Amino acid sequence: MMKFKLLGMLLAMFCMQNAFSQAKTISGTVSDTGGMPLPGVSVIVLGTTNGASTDFDGNFSLKNVNIGDQITVSYVGMATKTLTVGNQNTLKITLEESLEALEAIVVVGYGKQSRATVTGAVSTVDAEEMSALPVTNAESALQGGRAPGITVVNGGVPGSSPVVLIRGLGTFGNNSPLYVIDGVIVGNLSGISPNDIENVSILKDASTTAIYGARGSNGVVLVTTKKGKSGKSQLSFNTYTGGFNKTRNVTTP
Known part of the structure; x- marks a missing residue:
């Protein structure tokens, strides 16, 4: 009996892990504090190039998003908002004006x-x-x-x-x-x-x-x-590497 319970717990944990790791599509609308839709709003998964822009009615659709990802929503003249993806598939986002951005x-x-x-x-x-x-x-x-x-x-x-x-x-x-x-x-x-x-x-x-x-x-x-600024010197370093592989040879007559 204990073996069946243990097997059931392991199976449940495996299913939960798969559910959390599966990418999904998130859609929603972005508007201002007055309820007016905002076109051209940038909706981006933080730290990636995966993003989308809202249409004329403020609607957007973002694919390949995982639970736990952070989404940044930014628009000219508005304060940038950061959201954490949960179980929801539809978002209703309201942006507030930012005097600093203007x-x-x-x-x-x-x-x-x-x-x-x-x-x-x-x-x-x-x-x-x-x-x-x-x-x-x-x-x-x-x-x-x-x-x-x-x-x-x-x-x-x-x-x-x-x-x-x-x-x-x-x-x-x-x-x-x-x-x-x-x-x-x-x-x-x-x-x-x-x-x-x-x-x-x-x-x-x-x-x-x-x-x-x-x-x-x-x-x-x-x-x-960038220009030089007064203050202490700062040193930063980062590097990236990559490669290209041909998929097949193309023969020419």
Whole structure:
């Protein structure tokens, strides 16, 4: 009799472990304190590139989420909220206004403006968000819903830079945005480490990219690098490694 009880307990524990380890899909809505839905809200699993953005009605759907994962919900002008995933599959999230976020400085063209005074379509990603991801290039740090309206497609060639699309395909030719690092126009962000970036501003509409003329027709990615600060010296180190394996040989005639 004791053997059957012990076997039953082990089976129950095994089933519970499987239930907790299974990934699931979470859906929900995001609104402000007045009940108005918020479109373009970033919903991201903390420490991963798994994320989504809310649609026009404030709805979102996030796949491959495990119980115990933490989800960050962020929106321009709103205080970021962090939630822990439980047994629920549907979430109703309310964000509150943040005066600190409205006072943030945004790089626009050749100058800077307060977030509250910017009327164009601008998305920003700061150093704290980028450092939370285990990525080796700056373009990959923009994926996962961190910058609404931005699509990052990984290249198929080992070592190649990802392709960044702002608001989808704009032409049948070159769809790459214009990259500007500290006021200097560059071809891509492959030559700069994500750890050296203070913040990234993505200019997405005509009013914010007009200063760059035709070169800014596919959008503009403005990068501000870190500067020296007074105080004690700090040293940090991290490293990543990876590899590529071919799945099969392709013979050509």
